[in-house]
Amino acid sequence: MAFTLATWNINSVRLREALVLQLLRDEAPDVLCLQECKSPVEKIPMEGFRARGYTHMVARGQKGYNGVAILSKLPMEEAGSEDFAALGHARHIAGRLENGVTVHNFYVPAGGDKPDRTINEKFGQKLDYLTEMRDWFHGKRPEKAILVGDLNIAPREDDVWNHKQLLRIVSHTPVEVEHLAQVQEAGAWVDITRQDIPEGNLYSWWSYRSPDWDAADKGRRLDHVWATPDISNAAHSSRVLRAARGWAQPSDHAPVFASFDL
Incomplete structure (x- = not known):
């Protein structure tokens, strides 16, 4: 079975329903995973x-915050769902x-502004969430699985617009990158x-604070598509739909696509 999957932090599925419908009409992925549905x-x-x-x-939601949903043309x-770090x-x-x-x-939790859990509870929650993800996958040993979403970490130097400047900025700090690597390894x-x-700068998020996000291009790759080794070779045609960041009243994230021939 061949199918195309997309992941997108939509930043309110009700506010941006028209954008979701535009994506479904124009791109027609078989499966669309949404985050921050609110x-x-x-x-x-x-x-x-x-x-x-x-x-x-299939979905989990809450009023005004967070929320994840998978829309599918396919049955x-x-x-299941997990509440890592017992955040509720x-x-x-x-x-x-x-x-x-x-x-x-x-x-994955964004982690607040300061990359120090002693003064920023949200950063500690992010690290704890990732640690429990790691431990869960160690125990589950997933097979024939795909993991997608807004993981709120840009792990590689070319996943951010300026590696040196962002080393102390939440989403690209060494401790976060190491925690994400442990989840991946697990x-x-x-x-x-x-x-x-495999090569070159690649981003899926551009801040709302930048008045000309496209020209400035100060992006980060926070949105990811992973697969277990037993199906990873069946994946192809990955891309970021950068244009969606420029749609009317956009999310600050762009959709990320991959196709699988299974």
């Missing part, structure tokens, strides 16, 4: 999504396709985006 599950605007053929959804059943946040949902592939959709996850695009 909506209870029952208020996610499914009517329009169903009209585009996305008749399956999908829920495969809707940050993970998993769905299983009929071919046995499990899709994990994550929204599941033997393959970074599909960088498997397909």
Whole structure:
């Protein structure tokens, strides 16, 4: 079975319903994973999504914050969710396709402004969340699985616009990069985006604070597509839909795509 998957931090699925519909119409991924939906599950605007053929959804939501959802044209059943670090946040949902592939959709905590857990509780929560992800995947030993989402870390030097300037900025600090690497190693996850695009600067997020984000291009690659080794060789055609960052009233993230021939 061949399918295309996309991941997108939408920054309110209700506020940006029109953008989701535009993506579904123009790009038509078989599976769309959304983060930061900021909506209870029952208020996610499914009517329009169903009209585009996305008749399956698994989701976790909460009012005004966080929230993850997987929309699918393909039959999908829920495969569980975890509350890592016991934050009580809707940050993970998993769905299983009929071919046995499990899709994990994550929204890792951003971590606040200061990369020091002694003065910034949110940074400590982020590190704890990643540690529990690591331990969970050590125990689960995932197979035939894909992990996507806003992981809120840009791990490589060419995943940020300026490596040296961002070493002390949350999302690119060495301690965060090391924690993410441990999660990746625990599941033997393959970074599909960088498997397909191994060289060069690559970003999926540009701050709202930049009045001309496109020209300044001070981006970071915070959004990821990983797969387990047993299916990683079936992946191809990775890309970032940068143009979506320039749509009307956009999210500050752009969708990231990958295709799989399984």
